[in-house]
Amino acid sequence: MANLPANPSITPELIAKHGLSPEEYEKVLSILGREPSFEELGVFSVMWSEHCSYKNSRPELRKFPTTGPSVLVKAGEENAGVIDIGDGWAVAFKIESHNHPSAVEPFQGAATGVGGIIRDIFTMGARPVFLMDSLRFGSIKGDSEQAKTNRRLFAGVVAGIAHYGNCIGLPTVAGEVYFDDSYNGNPLVNAFCLGILRHEQIARGAAEGIGNPVFYVGAETGRDGLAGAAFASRELTEESKADRPAVQVGDPFREKLLLEACLELLATDCVAGIQDMGAAGLTCSTCETASRGGTGVEIDIQLVPQRAKGQTPYEVLLSESQERMLVIVKKGQEATVKEIFEKWDLPYAEIGKVTDDGMMRVRNGNDVVVNVPARSLADDGPLYSREAAPFTPPAPLDLATVPQTDPLKALPQLLSHPSIASKRWVWRQYDHMVRTGTAVLPGSDAAVFIVREANKILAAATDCNAIYCKLDPSVGSRIAVAECARNLACSGAVPIGVTDNLNFGNPHKPENFYQLRAAVEGISEGCRAFNVPVTGGNVSLYNESPAGAIDPTPTISMVGRIDEVAHITTQAFKQAGDQIFLIGEIGSELGASHYLLAIHGRKEGAPPALVFDKEIAIHHALLGLIRKGFVRSAHDCSEGGLAVTIAESCFGTNFGATVDLGDTQQRPDVVLFNETQGRIVISVSPSDKAAVEAELSKSGVPFRAIGAVTAQADLSITTGASVFAWPVAMLNETFEGAIPSLMES
Amino acid sequence: MATISKAPTAIKVAVIQFPGSNCDTDCQAALASFPGVTAEIVWHKETSLAGYDAIVLPGGFSYGDYLRCGSIARFSPIMGAVRNAASTGVLVLGICNGFQILCEAGLLPGTLMRNRDLLFRCETLHLRVENNESPFTSVLHQGQVLEIPIAHGEGSYFADAETLKALNENNQVLVRYCDASGNVSAAANPNGSLENIAGICSHGRNVFGLMPHPERVCEPILGGTDGRGIFKSMIEWMATHKSNN
Secondary structure (H helix, E strand, O other): OOOOOOOOOOOHHHHHHOOOOHHHHHHHHHHHOOOOOHHHHHHHHHHOOHHHHOOOOHHHHOOOOOOOOOEEEOOOOOOOEEEEEEOOEEEEEEEEEOHHHHHHOHHHHHHHHHHHHHHHHHOOOOEEEEEEEEEEEOOOOOOOHHHHHHHHHHHHHHHHHHHHHHHHOOOEEEEEEEEOHHHOOOOEEEEEEEEEEEHHHOOOOOOOOOOOEEEEEEOOEOOOOOOHHHHOOOOOOHHHHHHHHHOOOOOHHHHHHHHHHHHHHHOOOOEEEEEEOOOOHHHHHHHHHHHHHOOEEEEEHHHOOEOOOOOOHHHHHHOOOOOEEEEEEOOOOHHHHHHHHHHOOOOEEEEEEEEOOOEEEEEEOOEEEEEEEHHHHHOOOOOOOOOOOOOOOOOOOOHHHOOOOOHHHHHHHHHOOOOOOOOHHHHOOOOOOOOOOEEEOOOOOOEEEEEHHHOEEEEEEEEOOHHHHHHOHHHHHHHHHHHHHHHHHHHOOEEEEEEEEEEOOOOOOHHHHHHHHHHHHHHHHHHHHHOOOEEEEEEEOOOEEOOEEOOOEEEEEEEEEEOOHHHOOOOOOOOOOOEEEEEOOOOOOOOOOHHHHHHHOOOOOOOOOOOHHHHHHHHHHHHHHHHOOOEEEEEEOOOOHHHHHHHHHHOOOOOEEEEEOOOOOOOHHHHHHOOOOOOEEEEEOHHHHHHHHHHHHHHOOOEEEEEEEEOOOEEEEEEOOEEEEEEHHHHHHHHHHHHHHHHHO | OOOOOOOOOOEEEEEEEOOOEOOHHHHHHHHHOOOOEEEEEEEOOOOOOOOOOEEEEOOEOOOOOOOOOOOOHHHOOHHHHHHHHHHOOOEEEEEOHHHHHHHHOOOOOOEEEOOOOOOOEEEEEEEEEOOOOOOOOOOOOOOOEEEEEEEEOOOEEEOOHHHHHHHHHOOOEEEEEEOOOOOOOHHHOOOOOHHHEEEEEOOOOOEEEEOOOHHHOOEHHHOEOOOHHHHHHHHHHHHHHHHHO
């Protein structure tokens, strides 16, 4: 170690700048038995950041149910979990955040978020087949500087996702976008990717085989994204703009080449281990593969393909340049790597080898700049159990304080609220049809995708109502799971797995940590109830701007399977005369609703109650009807309640609907806009009406026939003595026009 | 990389795979769904296309297209063979990025510019068949309205007045964007293309480029089958052409 460069000297200021606490630095000293080099300090800093180590969340994440007969690769074992889907086929899927980079540089931040999650999937040996996105921004309405900024962020993020996904040729088939001022200054960009593979194709990120050569493949290393993982583990401030160099620059064309080259390489059986260089780049991939393999890895920085001249070893180690992979090649098969990467015109270099001493050793020519036990970086990071503030359940909404409004006006207002309005402006910018498998286009409850090579039909949805989570994180996160499952049921699918993206504020603040803990427990409860494993995901903490923390946003993405093409169901009405049923209750819960927010400007009250047994019985009843071929359309009730749901089922058709909800002795606004859970609106052929009633009675779920699809394109809803009617064309124009008119103004 | 469909057949189509092609396998699957057609993926570094009855340049981002779409792909080794084949009357179909490459390569006149609103646009639109006397539209009717999706950021067709005049005089415009009733209107123009042009063929009729993606609407489960007419026309033409030889 005589040649360790000692510049700059390790001062308390430098340690603090690296985000390491004095206690954590003590731990570094005791692991090394000496003072770290500058490079080693950087390596510990990124590996022990929340982003890489989950030091504040790992004890909570252990609560997730992660096992099951279909789980082939468990959460946390590898870059993504893998689930069996039958006939020797499997899916790998995961969601990951790129919030901080997107706040500072929306286009590249979002683009590289997509690139990162795609790499996580093909690293598993899976061919990526589709993408989804869950996005959150501050309000885009009005002329304030904040609104203008939010529109710029929204437009930039969508363009960035489109840029990357469209170019690499993966359809973005579903997603969600919400607008709420809690995301001012700190938008959320969560990207999901799913890939398909044969069981025997599962690739591992372990550095196995002492003496095996370690290859660097893909784009050259530059100075972009320096220490991005550490940047992601801080709160955003006014000065964050200065962190722009911590945002990476994406090259989807390079990633397309890398994807094809890696899948071609993996098919040759010459790969002992493979890992993408994502957060913490070369550092993370070397120490994680060594740790997983129970081995050591030694590399030479000077052999790494580099984009810029004069980069220091510190910069090369901590760069988060995109589109790079680390491949452990079986000794003697180096020529295959050469052949394939030359075919795809990609840089590659043998930069080191697998060793037997458990050390992550980095040389700069003859100098050793890092010499650290790999396991200590990857697995022995600090773990904290933070303090959770006691939680006071929100007071139930006092309806007497909510002035009655005219539903005639309220429905169009709700439909034009950007969170509820059509997202066509967004998904029209995404190629959502490439790979010719998209059977249900964006805009329905769930995306449905046909995976030709496996002859399987998959469905996927992503959901999180953060208003619910803000007011009661436990209930809100349970609802997020239930709503995802409900969306899948409405498309005819049975859930097979969940990936989650936990977006929260600074965990050092007890109220934030309570939210994280309650959300994990709520999601766990939900996943157990629906009997689906959590296959992995991502934690994004420190989502705060100077105005405070974001509303807690535990985004749930759920993947499901549809057995037969005939079971694929969409939300749009299909034929005039069809009978409309409500499965579930009329409901009465207005607390935490979008009606309250959009019409009355209030974010308060208790979110609707969720009873898993009831919810599951309703999903089963619906799936039973779908399998018997009775269901022409199915759409779940969520934000905006029953009126919004029925209106949406009219959109994109030439039909209207006449609905009578009976006399529930409640205010019309409560009947039309409440957000009671466990409700689905279906339409069936009149000739099947009796059979459907018999089936639903047998299943014991609450239901009622509420009306019929009409050839006249008007929506008419009766509640008690009140009748409300709207031309569908007017509602549709409001729904479709809201976001374009805000963005084009 | 080449995958050969099972049935031994008379008609063999090459689907060129540039490094950033991403509709190559979609085109292959659409072609292979016709009885008697073999579709093979051909790597862009190949230099021969001997033995193929037709060539498809699929959609995608051939070289990332950070410069002008297709401007680098035109220099790919395979393009010499594409040019030769085109000059001998072999059918060449360019879809989306393939259309852009054909324009850059000079096999079709004009160019594709950024969409009018500068946004990428993916959606199913209506196309009117302007001329069914071509190897690519022969099974369609004159004036027939097709529903075929687009997915592009640079699809605004432009050519100088003289070129445009020649295209119209020679009936080289095969499809234009229109509304559901077949009206070619400004409102039905998704990208600012001159005269709503969605696809044009060469003077000799054997090279056709279009921005919409017929391969995406070749089976009912994907929302339609209107794309089949274009492939069917090609296949019938090739079959006739072969038997005449």
